[in-house]
Amino acid sequence: MKLILTTEVSGLGAPGDVVEVKDGYGRNYLVPRGFAIRWTRGAESQIASIKKARAAREIRDLGSAQEVAGRLGGLKVRLATRAGEAGRLFGSITTGDIAEAVKSAGGPQLDRRRIVIDNAIKSVGTHRVSVRLHPEVVANLDVEVVAG
Structure with missing residues (x-):
């Protein structure tokens, strides 16, 4: 087909x-x-x-994708959300939440469909997510989730 x-x-x-x-x-x-x-x-x-x-x-070429990956590597992304006493979140963090947090932290505008969350983010702490910027470039980003 x-x-x-x-x-x-x-x-x-x-x-x-x-x-x-x-x-x-x-x-x-x-x-x-x-x-x-x-x-x-x-x-x-x-x-x-x-x-x-x-x-x-889409990001234009390999060079600009590597530049954006470098910017994401040095970025401190912090997300405040509601959490219980044990640090468990009410709901989970989505790719859209992460894209907004990156933008508000001074990072580039990211397409939420390019963000990959390996394990669901349902607790307070630091979590690593991947961002597929280009077929050859994948940036890793640490997202700190805090109770707020």
Whole structure:
């Protein structure tokens, strides 16, 4: 099955890429969740607009991605949230919360979809998250969660 990706799918491609996948994977997973649309001659024209939108959001090249990674490495990100007496949070920290905290700490504007949280952040303390800035550049960021 031939599809056009509308969002980044790990191990498959980036928005605007035309990919060939098994019928079941495309029909039962990618298309219903909005990760891809069926490829047709008419949909081919949408590829340009998808790639243009991606280029506006994406960091331009490897050099600028490495520069942003350096800025993120030296950044102190602190997030204040509600927590119980034992340090357990009411809810959890999301990628959107982290993107806002980075921006308010003086860091660059990050797309929340580029932030990867390995283990759910549900307690007070320092947690490490990864930021995929470029296919070749991944920055690690320490986020300090405090009760507030």
